[in-house]
Amino acid sequence: MRAQDRTILHVDMDAFFASVEQRDHPELRGKPVLVGGTGDRGVVAAASYEARAYGCRSAMPMTLARRLCPQAIIVKGSYSRYQAVSEQICDIFRQFTDQIQPLSIDEAFLDVTGSLVLFGSGEKIAQEIRSRIRSQIRLTASIGVATNKFLAKLASDLSKPDGLMVIHPEMVEKVLPSLAVDRIWGIGTKTAQRLYRLGIKTVHDLRKMDDNWLAAHFGSYSHRIRELIYGIDHQPVHAPDPPKSIGQQQTFPEDLLTQQDIRNVLLEQAQSVGGRLRQSRLPGSVRDR
Ligand SMILES: [Mg+2]
Incomplete structure (x- = not known):
């Protein structure tokens, strides 16, 4: 194929974390909500769309987000x-x-x-x-x-x-050329700013640069950039392999002496291992970006 x-x-x-909070706590619905650490060095893990209207964004220092939106409700959240x-x-x-x-x-x-x-x-x-x-x-x-x-x-x-x-496929040429260069994978904020200074703002602008220019600016990644700006990407969807084994160990302050105690602990451990087997195939638990 x-x-x-x-x-x-x-x-x-x-706005995943913030939406879960608004779902579970009706009093937060329709309000600016920030999920994240409240300490001096806390960072916003998620901002509800109401908070985004004030410029709050995830990964922003919480102190800055609070300045932008003093009425925001801050929730510690539960991973x-x-x-x-x-x-x-x-x-x-x-x-x-x-x-x-x-x-x-x-x-x-x-x-x-x-x-x-x-x-x-x-x-x-x-x-x-x-x-x-x-x-x-x-x-x-x-x-x-x-x-x-x-x-x-x-x-x-x-x-x-x-x-x-x-x-x-027939829409690619309508969508791609006018997009800002930072929409291309591998072109982060810094690189985008460098390109802006050179007058290269859109995918259309970047397409006009020849292979030598791309190689000088992106090195070994230039081939990939050339493909992406034309909407080409051959990378497969990688379903992660399930783990080969899952274990659980525990040290007890005192020896377990009765069969009943041992059974109880075994049951708990079996449940815990079963839960992790389930999780190991799920988003977020395997690979985070
Ligand atoms: Mg999301």
Whole structure:
């Protein structure tokens, strides 16, 4: 099968931690919410869309976010609770494909190429995933659909929040050229600023530069940049291998003497190992970006 025949979804939860807090605490709904550390060196882990309207962003120092939005409600958050929700979301993904590459606790690529016969188009699968996440998890997700990972992620970014966007191959030339260069993978803020100073602001501008120029600026990555600015990305969706083994050990302050005590401990440990076996196939627990 040719690479352009693939159907890839990028699913990204909207303001995930903040949305879970607003879901579980109705008094937070419609309000600016910041999830993260409150100490002097605390960092914003997530900002609700109400807080984003004031310029608050994730990874921002909490002190700065509080200055931007003094009325924001700050919540410490609970990673284990978010992890549990993430697992429920992944259960929904698995109803459509086992080709799932988690990127973080709230984001994943799905290769649904092999599922089209069963479910129709990538767009239909995306609609169905969005509606199950809405009805069963009571949260919103944005999904991008395209023939590769780069375009699928671009589509979900462009559709946010609570959106669905399909970039069909014939749309690539409408979408890509006018985008800012920092939308290209591997071009971070610093590189983008350097390019801006050279008058290169859009993908269209970057396309005009020849191979030598690209090589001088991006070194061995220039070939990849050349592909991405034309919407080409052959990278497969990497479903992580399940772990080879999972163990659990415990040291006791006093020896366990009765069969009943030993059984109780064994039961606890078996449950813990079983839980981790489940988690090990889920977003966020395997690979974080
Ligand atoms: Mg997200």
